[in-house]
Amino acid sequence: MNKLLELKNVGLTYHTLNDEICAIDGLNFNCNESEFLSIIGPSGCGKTTILSIIAGLLTPTVGSVSVSGKPVTLKNNDLGYMLQKDQLFPWRTIEKNVYLPLEIKGINSAEKKKYAMELLKKYGLYEFRKNYPEQLSGGMRQRAALIRTLVSNPKLLLLDEPFSALDYQTRLSVCDDVYKIIKAEKKTAVLVTHDISEAISMSDKIIVLTSRPAKVKSIFRPRLHGDTPIQKRECSDFGVWFEKIWKELN
Numbered sequence: 001m002n003k004l005l006e007l008k009n010v011g012l013t014y015h016t017l018n019d020e021i022c023a024i025d026g027l028n029f030n031c032n033e034s035e036f037l038s039i040i041g042p043s044g045c046g047k048t049t050i051l052s053i054i055a056g057l058l059t060p061t062v063g064s065v066s067v068s069g070k071p072v073t074l075k076n077n078d079l080g081y082m083l084q085k086d087q088l089f090p091w092r093t094i095e096k097n098v099y100l101p102l103e104i105k106g107i108n109s110a111e112k113k114k115y116a117m118e119l120l121k122k123y124g125l126y127e128f129r130k131n132y133p134e135q136l137s138g139g140m141r142q143r144a145a146l147i148r149t150l151v152s153n154p155k156l157l158l159l160d161e162p163f164s165a166l167d168y169q170t171r172l173s174v175c176d177d178v179y180k181i182i183k184a185e186k187k188t189a190v191l192v193t194h195d196i197s198e199a200i201s202m203s204d205k206i207i208v209l210t211s212r213p214a215k216v217k218s219i220f221r222p223r224l225h226g227d228t229p230i231q232k233r234e235c236s237d238f239g240v241w242f243e244k245i246w247k248e249l250n
Helices: 047-055 094-105 110-122 138-150 168-184 196-202 229-233 238-249
Strands: 003-015 020-032 036-040 062-067 079-082 156-160 188-192 205-209 216-220
Touching: 003 047, 003 188, 020 047, 020 188, 020 216, 036 047, 036 168, 036 196, 047 079, 047 156, 047 188, 079 138, 094 110, 094 138, 110 138, 138 168, 168 196, 168 229, 188 196, 196 229, 196 238, 205 238, 216 238
Parallel strands: 036 188, 036 205, 079 156, 156 188
Antiparallel strands: 003 020, 003 062, 205 216
């Protein structure tokens, strides 16, 4: 498989009035095309900061980040970012929310709009396209947020705990929905999560970080039977993987 994302010796140091704080130190990992990678680690270790560096929102003090072999910058980042909350604008319809990235990037052509409608049809939201976000369930809103992220056809998706605001039952269902869409669209994804079960059930590869300053402590590649996260949770080896990763975090 071709390497899509690569972090080489990435470090980030914050300077305050009285101190120098090392947040990330010598971070090395990569993600192949069409791979689903999860990043987990102790609370406050810098998981979201790493996503910000990958997105070009933060510049590392040392090291490099590349996508498809090209350095990532804020202006040159062929990626989509999905946040903890859906961040749909309440005054815009679902259709208009999905069009938003096209408007921002100046690529709001008829062809791109057609692709947006195809995504809404494909993933069960077309009939709700004229509705406003408050008229949709939490799960449907997250699906709409993912379609909005996909509409500009990015190479890489960054997911920052996108299910954390949902109740447990909805979360399981939405995990399945999001996973199926990402795999069906053959996208590469990097997920930040604090949920071990979520990481195991969704990932081809799991990066376990140390406490701050964040370094790669372990890399796991779960091999579980099943086509969806829910099916993988039912695999007999699921508990073995959970215990193994839990011990790494504790």
